[in-house]
Amino acid sequence: MTFPATPEEAIALQERLRDRVRVDVPLPGNPALVAGVDVAYADSEDTEGLVAGAIVILDAATLDVVESASLVGRAEFPYVPGLLAFRELPTLLSIWEGLRHRPDVVVCDGYGVAHPRRFGLACHFGLLTGVPTFGVGKTAFVGSHAPVGDARGASADLMFEGDVVGRALRTRTGVKPVFVSAGHLIDLDGACSVTLSLTSGYRLPETTRQADRLSRDALRTAMS
DNA sequence: GCGACAG
DNA sequence: ATCTTGTCGC
Secondary structure (H helix, E strand, C coil): CCCCCCHHHHHHHHHHHHHHCCCCCCCCCCCCEEEEEEEEECCCCCCCCEEEEEEEEEECCCCCEEEEEEEEEECCCCCCCCCHHHHHHHHHHHHHHCCCCCCCEEEEECCCCCCCCCCCHHHHHHHHHCCCEEEEECCCCCCECCCCCCCCCCEEEEEECCEEEEEEECCCCCCCCEEEEEEECCCHHHHHHHHHHCCCCCCCCHHHHHHHHHHHHHHHHHHC
């Protein structure tokens, strides 16, 4: 099926796919390859709509970059809170199809089931690729949580409509927590575990940091 | 009804 | 997301 053209169609699609998501699956062993995905946008008058997506695959043990790819294109869908996937997926999927390696888990910049309709970008990406996915957000989108301890590793469940949809997780002592939620084929514990293994010196996972840098570089190059 | 609202 | 300098602190 093709991508929805309107927010109404997009919402309908999310509600149709949401029940296929599996977030009760423990990750089978420690992942060997972890991927990060991100998209950068141009905001000027004449570059309006220009986007650059990037996917970076790291060796989970050493955090060395095993493979990376980027692609510049046009955003076909407007940014609407709750519908981020429809803006970023086309570019990310194109990149995904050209990858030589198959990561064991993908870290998305955004949310999984911690979403108004329980179907964030990470769920959608996981469903379409069949690979375990989860999301790490920098700010809260839905839900609320108790205060998080000050030490790295401390966390508090993110509650939404009576359910635990994610976790506010402190990845660095004394630094604002990030918001982790399962996307597909992984559970919350696994997602938090992987997140901690990817955050040694920074608040955000090394995967998203690398993908963020690559997407920005690709966008810069495309505009110059 | 009003505000808030991943990136 | 993006526009942006210096500055406080480990």
